[in-house]
Amino acid sequence: MTAPSPKRRQPRRRRRGLGLWAFFFSSILLLALIGALGLGLYGVQLDKVVREKFEGQRWALPARVFARPLELYVGRPITQDALIGELERLKYRRNAGLERAGRFHVEGDRVLIRTRPFRFWDGAEPEQRVEVRIADGLVTDIRSGANGRDLALVRLDPALIASIYPTHNEDRVLLQRKQLPPLLIKTLLAVEDRSFYKHQGIDPRGIIRAAYENLMAGRTVQGASTLTQQLVKNFYLTQEQTLERKAKEAYMAVLLDQRYSKDEILTTYANEVYLGQDGSRAIHGFGLASRFYFDRDIDELTVPQIALLVGILKGPGEYNPRRNPEQATARRNLVIDVMAFHQIITADQAEAAKSSPLGIKDGGAKPSGVYPAFVQLVRRQLQRDYREADLRSEGLRIFTTLDPLIQSQTEAAIGERMPKLDKQRGYSLGTLETAAVVTSVAQGEVLAIVGGRDTEYAGFNRALDAVRSIGSSIKPVIYLTALAQPERFSLVSPIADKPISLRAGGELWTPKNYDHRVHGTVPLYKALAKSYNLATVNLGLQVGVGEVAKMLRKLGAVRPVSEVPAMLLGSASLPPIELAQVYQTIAAGGFRAPLRAIREVLDASGQPLNRYPLAVEPVVSSDAAYLTQWAMRQVVEQGTATWLKQRLPDGMTVAGKTGTTNDMRDSWFAGFSADRVLVVWVGRDDNKPMGLSGSSGALRVWGDIMAEIGSEPLSDAFPDTIEIASACGSSDIPFSRGHTGGSAACGGGGGGRSRSAPAASDNDEPKLAQGEPANQPDPTPPRRERQERPQNSPFMSDFYGN
Template identity: 80%
Template structure:
């Protein structure tokens, strides 16, 4: 019987050993994907204010400290900002922890040196902000740490309190078992446990929490097997990452790395004696000693741990007294990203779904580096938050009636830097920047003029365009569009027709170049939604979401090169190895000459057309280009424009699609100007491409022409005689007078036409082809 029992026990041990190995050596945990913002890069000459840098450090949870000794701390000393950065592994290498001294004057970094040896530093990247996590379906979360990342003080405290003979026993501690049995016998109840760290790991990692002798025996057997097969350091590291330390709603808090962020909103290596003691104290009962619910019991238990730390010489007696006098220091909202950027995260997730299964995002511990600029996002949100109540009041509407959306991108990289999906920027509901498909009004007009200027043999900026009445047969009805102010202006130079947003001139130009050609140009610039090829599209009956209009203007701003907008830079696996890169992809879609001439005409929109308000709102010398857009009965207000390095698109309207009484220039333009006045942006350059020349024409000086231009430069009369701009955004007499975006009656069904397949790795995944 003994032999048979021993054989059965040995066979059972073989089975358990296989279970131990399979899970311990395989994927041990389902890890959430971590989503990061762009890292702030600092270098001499970078535009940034002291306030903006301090705000960035505070968003990254850096703490003010006069000593600046710990990673994640900073101090302001006269004209210097001293920072102890955190070490961080990026997709292209590791950024070390270092102490830097930064001087900022007149909004620029003027000096940057090592705070340790005074050496000049060329470039420093701060660790990026964690802006979201995509959690496993069972809502476990943890921050994995290696053995080297576990602070020595934590390990010493953990062993002193939970398992002083950890390095001597072999998974179970017979002496500890006898000692606990004796103490429990004397007390007449269970007052002391004898489970080793190895047994606790087995219970949490392999078994259930049931209290039975069978489960306890199985736990001890597996602990011996685990100790025999793996090193003490491996077991200790696994325990530190697995142990349960609290609950955040439906999400379990596992491991010291995550618990440090959950309770203190700080990385584990930034904790002091009181915080380390509290984490070890919570181990005894995360519910009973929850410092948020039971601060008195948690403080009592923490102070007992501090006494044990002093007794086992982990800390000095003086440190112990100071630590016991310290508050618990619990931070609200720790560990979980605050959800400040839900609209942008929706954009990221849509792009990720092209390359990754949802299960991978929830379990593989991917590290996703995005293009979000938190500083620019904050400035954009602030501008919207300040302007929108004024627009409500301006129209006498109840507060919160008007809605908005905004997209800000970089011209050269095609990166989405900021994105706002509505007035409630922290609301994760309907995302107007991605999904509000609204008529764009006159914001489509630059596409028409670009289509014309792409034919230099026929059109130049001074080509006369007839701003005269026109009637078109649409089905059985007659379409007779009008200018916004119901006036006609005769022959006007092409650039002025765009600057003043003349409807009749635009229609006549569009018919000359061909509606099909305009639709094709819109597709080439980046629009991916189906387009109704009807005359009314020339006045903006095309419906697009703001993100798609931003793609169109991006291509114009980039000189005729389309760079599909992207929200992700890199994706790494849990080990920090690159999985996928989202590099800049550029495709020429229209001649650079035509793009430049269109940009020049769009500057005139700001200088003398429908967007002259910007001249008083933007800093002096800030040259920008853009176009207003207003739809029938003032249901939609748009402004889309760019500087030399930023593209921004703003929409304002009502979710119920009712008229709101705001034009492009009195609504969206104001929000756009507030945003551009705050964000880091460079003016458009006055440098002229070699392929463009300036010429006098018709009494007007310095009008740019393509050197390949072969057409006549005949200037018509009938220029705009109004003293104020009266394009599509002049104040109307009556809302019902608007007839610039859609024909009345409705146009016939669109003709079927073959559109080129859009290969954008970003847009095509939203809308198909």
């Protein structure tokens, strides 16, 4: 009998269902673990990004360019008004209590100053209280305000005159946490992130609140980004509006908050936040924005100014106070209401703040500074004197030779004189242009540059780039070339002022004197003082045109000149800066020091950059240089620049030379005192004749400037290598010892009318013709027909040319 077969168990459907759910949940858990692992790994990567930038170099800082510091010492020539003007240019504020650095107070002949600390290239200058007494234009006493002890020297912090920016054109004035005003911090947090010190980088309550408000309004009316999120967006991410970027922003904000303190995050935000645009330059951070909008440091801002800066954060374009003052005012007043609501300020303060003007200052924190012509020279000399690799370093500190006091005095003198010259010639205002260069004699430092009548224009710089014929300004070079040969020439050597004609290639060159006269045989110094063209040409041909060109290069001219006879009367073309170099070498006794606008460059760590050596070298004998200086003094005493004797202060002895080019297209005066070299050019940009000679145009500007900048007169003492002898009725003619320059010429013979052709040369003032009195108003020169430029002329090339 067979056993019954066992019954098959029916599968339990319920258990199978549970297995599917277990599989589903285990899969979800596995995916969650994988996601968490991936998110964690992604967080590690993001954390690395956060740390690398936050702990490394956060910003590409621009190079800061500083003027020379004002140094005060007993005996320093300066008036009280000039000192106050310098302090105001440095943004020092009047404050009787001197409560903080950058304040000053005036009591009678005393100026009380609380200086700012500053680190120079040669060490740090501490903050201190000083008392400066000034009498009769001199510093008579300097004492410490703390203990009353005498101080030998006080050096004020230099003015920041410009910034040279990195390639991306961002700029900042970096602030530390302690430099952020409490009022600014409270206002910022009240408006942008009231829970900043409580949340962990993101604010969930704020997110929910903003979502509700936006849902009720049907549009975005409120944001939920914390300051930390805003910093992440600006510092690490782009501005694109996507969920991916938002999620990344939140994640990085949490990581940032975990890694760094609230104060570190807040300080970085204050330095990073975008607050406007200045052309191609982005304005980042409250420090720069304070200067850009109000021309003030951040710690000097008022309630309405702080409210405006915080208000601009919402939309720097929409609330730009310069373009949209009404919208900016409304936004500022809303911030002021928030300040009052949170009791940051009182109701009375709020009402006063809302009724105040915006107070925007034009020109604050300019990218090229207030001295664009000088900054252009700085840029060029950086390339000349420093390695390109070093200049790519960020955060350089460039200390320059600019003297803001002399610069402002030069600009003021030009601003006053040039309209008078326009009016004198019957031109519309602004027709005539000008350029000026001021240097120091001893160091060859460029103290001031004016590149045109609009001194704030950062475009064409006539002082550096206007290459114009220099006219009679070349004559001292010719006479120096002769005096460098004492065996042949002395100051009283006879020079023939007689007609001369030269022919080459079928063309005839016949120069003449301005007064259409010849003066016979004259002493060498008189030929220069009176700017006799015929005597100069005859002398130049004796020493050789090539030798004169060589001397011009020795003195510092770098542009090539055509070695043709017309060069002897000014066909050579140079910009004012090169002519200043030439006269600098003469004024320095024959020692050439390449003109420099930079004293020192420090890298971001305060270490000086290596620079190419700029050696001072003797290029001509000191005796010849001194004798040329003496002859140039006679230009002022008895020659074409006698007007200066009535313009300059008594006892101010100077030397110089006028220059006028063909058809009066260019007017020059170049000269020097014991410590200053000054070159001035006046002309038209279209190179048309203007009717002003060297003495009726540039000389007037030169005299105004020199009278203002305060210079030391040339000394009457003679060097040991010079002896004094009697000649030509004078007992004080200097000679080189052992000179054998021949007999003296002591008179001007002739005097008859020259029959030579019309002049193609520099012709200075008709009032200074033989026998005419000096110090008379400049008459209008006789009108002459314009001569066409001869083609391929060995004489006229680069002279008639425009």
